Amino acid sequence: MPILVTLLLFAVVVYAGWPPPAFDLTPRQSAVFTACLVLASVSAAALVSGSVARAVNRHLDRRAVIARRYLRWRQAAFFLNVGITVLCLFAAGWGWTVRTQVLVEWRGIHRLAPFAELLVPAPYLVTLVLNWAVYWPAERALHLAGGADRPFWSLFGYWLYHARQFAVIVFPPVALGAAHQTVSRYFPQAAHSWWYQGLMPLAAVAVALVLPLALRPLLGLKRMPAGPVRDRLQATAGRVRVRYAEYLLWPTRGAMANALVVGLVPWARYVVFTDRLLDGLDADELDAVLGHEAGHVRHWHLPYYLLFFLLSSTAVTMTVVLGVKAVGWEHSAWANDLLTPLTLAGLGLYLFAVFGWLSRVSERQADVFGSRAVSCGDPACGGHTADTPLAGRRTAVCPTGARTMARALERVMLLNGREPEQAARRFWPRLLGWVRAWQHGPMSARVEFLHRVAERPALAAAHDRKAFGVRVFLVVALAAVIAAAVYAGGRQMWEWI
Numbered sequence: 001m002p003i004l005v006t007l008l009l010f011a012v013v014v015y016a017g018w019p020p021p022a023f024d025l026t027p028r029q030s031a032v033f034t035a036c037l038v039l040a041s042v043s044a045a046a047l048v049s050g051s052v053a054r055a056v057n058r059h060l061d062r063r064a065v066i067a068r069r070y071l072r073w074r075q076a077a078f079f080l081n082v083g084i085t086v087l088c089l090f091a092a093g094w095g096w097t098v099r100t101q102v103l104v105e106w107r108g109i110h111r112l113a114p115f116a117e118l119l120v121p122a123p124y125l126v127t128l129v130l131n132w133a134v135y136w137p138a139e140r141a142l143h144l145a146g147g148a149d150r151p152f153w154s155l156f157g158y159w160l161y162h163a164r165q166f167a168v169i170v171f172p173p174v175a176l177g178a179a180h181q182t183v184s185r186y187f188p189q190a191a192h193s194w195w196y197q198g199l200m201p202l203a204a205v206a207v208a209l210v211l212p213l214a215l216r217p218l219l220g221l222k223r224m225p226a227g228p229v230r231d232r233l234q235a236t237a238g239r240v241r242v243r244y245a246e247y248l249l250w251p252t253r254g255a256m257a258n259a260l261v262v263g264l265v266p267w268a269r270y271v272v273f274t275d276r277l278l279d280g281l282d283a284d285e286l287d288a289v290l291g292h293e294a295g296h297v298r299h300w301h302l303p304y305y306l307l308f309f310l311l312s313s314t315a316v317t318m319t320v321v322l323g324v325k326a327v328g329w330e331h332s333a334w335a336n337d338l339l340t341p342l343t344l345a346g347l348g349l350y351l352f353a354v355f356g357w358l359s360r361v362s363e364r365q366a367d368v369f370g371s372r373a374v375s376c377g378d379p380a381c382g383g384h385t386a387d388t389p390l391a392g393r394r395t396a397v398c399p400t401g402a403r404t405m406a407r408a409l410e411r412v413m414l415l416n417g418r419e420p421e422q423a424a425r426r427f428w429p430r431l432l433g434w435v436r437a438w439q440h441g442p443m444s445a446r447v448e449f450l451h452r453v454a455e456r457p458a459l460a461a462a463h464d465r466k467a468f469g470v471r472v473f474l475v476v477a478l479a480a481v482i483a484a485a486v487y488a489g490g491r492q493m494w495e496w497i
């Protein structure tokens, strides 16, 4: 979800054409109305959190049922927060209030104050920030009732744990958007100059390269302690020929079982394991998870995603511009107002569909690579012992390797408190499962694929070929769309963008 949330926030920050409040509210009334809506939403969360905490303490034996219901509420609460924000922006006129009231005078003209656009999504952000504290009692009660051997976060520690993730993942692009708008507002000439327009993409690339270095202090990551676990992971990484600058441990107090790889270049590339994952997986399962992350690196998934985003945003923007021109709206003021939100909405839908597809194919390819990292190379092998020599990155997947990867995925799912999904037969539950897992695909589908690979190891190489084909197809198709748009739009295309 973070990608779509980031995109939505970005759109809300850069959009200028918010409608005035309904019912002729004054700006002050609009602000009070907005505050009441936010307060109502946070109060609902507080009621749920308190009742979950009480219920868990009273009925320890029903913890699993309560946990499942609570998880469902949290998923619904996300949409509730989005809905309330929409209400604030369109009924209470909050966006209009910010854009017309938070002004400063600069060179004789009243303009929106610097970075004031960040106030427009405030209803969403304030609810989010308060909820990190509001859900603490429920989370703590569920954690303690689960018989965990680890103490839970303090209230502030829990809040900070969420704030750090938000600050690292969602906030930077949104702040960059606000910074760009502020510069365009106060120094329009500089914003149109060639050096500024050339510098901005370079700055974005520099941030992408350096961000992994900042991640360590920002998320509070620690060096993984020396010992057999670290040695074994390093040996596995060596076998599949992936270099990491450091092996890091993410202390989440058991809140999350996850692993990730960050960074595009070896000197600033880290592999991160959360405490829960390191404690909860067997050694061979950890190898498989490390192999999965190594698969993302060896198949160049991250740089490819960057290229994909660059080509996609260009292609979508050009298509929207051409569409507006084709229906003859390019001279109307409201079409100009609508161009940005239309483009962003188009980009959101497109990302959900096309990037979702690409990402699911790539995840599966990483699963295949993870299987390979714990395979012996014998397609008919019947199991491994401690001395079975495991192969490198080019060997074939063996049945034991594929089953180890599948077992690791199932274990990760259980550690995160999800029950193995029943393979839903009915259409709607199935569709919902895919929508929820739009970036990775449902775990059950990934596990099932790995079991098929274990039966027929040749499927692994076939999937690698498919993944390669998908990536070539997308680049060629996007390049063709851009070329066609430039041909159809001519020189004007560049001026419009």
Ligand SMILES: [Zn+2]
Residues within 6 Å of the ligand: 292, 293, 296, 363, 366
């Ligand atoms: Zn992955």
Ligand SMILES: [Zn+2]
Residues within 6 Å of the ligand: 375, 376, 377, 378, 381, 382, 383, 384, 398, 399, 400, 401
């Ligand atoms: Zn084997």
